[in-house]
Amino acid sequence: MTKDAREYQYWSKKADSFDAANICIVGENTRNAAECWLKNQLRTEDIVLELGCGTGIFSTVIAESARHLTATDMSPEMLAKAKLCLQSYPNAEVKPADGYQIAYGDSAFDAVFMGNVLHIVRGPLTILRECHRVLKQGGRMLAVDYTLAGMSLMAKLAKGMRYVSKLGIPPKENKSYRSEELAEIVRLAGFEIKEAQTIKRESNVICINAVKI
Structure with missing residues (x-):
């Protein structure tokens, strides 16, 4: 089994329990x-591609x-x-797609969104390119x-234990980036960073807006 197949298989097994987890x-x-x-970040005229949509957690926000x-997703x-989640949105379609080799032509979209994708894949730079x-x-x-x-040791341990209890042992590809670290990978793919911030609530979440140059 290839590394890509292992990535997809791991998450496919979590579909039924993923939202609650x-x-x-x-x-x-x-x-x-x-x-x-x-x-x-979205505009009413945007034509958007979502990679790794999963169960559609962020998809309805975009639609x-x-x-x-x-x-799109490979699972x-x-x-x-995701289809069930988006069934009431006529402006949305759900399709299988591989982020490492996106099956669309050049310059096809106004925006590409990835929610919790870059930290779980082995080749984020390839996907960003x-x-x-x-x-x-x-x-x-x-x-x-x-x-x-950026979280305390105790908070990290608590999150780790909760993750394992809900989703099992994480894939070895999983990584916790710092915002500046992830932003640098985005720059290497040919983007100009407009915003790279870490929002802190119960958990920390990196949010990046970058423009094709």
Whole structure:
């Protein structure tokens, strides 16, 4: 089994329990803050590609704010959940897609969004370069990633124990970036950073808005 297949298989097995586990691990206030940040980055005329949509946790925020959303994931189990989540949004479609080789032409989207993707994959730079390719000139790469960076040791231990109890042992690809560390990877993919901040609630979440140059 390839590394990519292992990544997808791990998360596919979590589809049924993922939403409840996510809230338990990161906290409702943290997720609400991330959703609010995302909503403020979107424009009504945007054509948006979402990579790693999972069960559709962030997808409805995009569908409510943008002209059109293509929500994608490699997990059929996750996509089935996302379809249910988005069934009342005629401006949204759900499709399988591989972030390492995005099956869309150059300069196709106004914005690409990834929610909790970059810290769980082995090749974030490869995915970001693909995002750069499919974005229009001046298009935005929007990313939200939960992180343990900047939290106390006790808080990290508590989060880790909660994660294991809800989702099992995390894949070895999982990493807790600092905002400046993740922003540097985004820069290497050819983006200009417009915003890179860490929102602190029950958990910490990195929010990045970067523009294709």
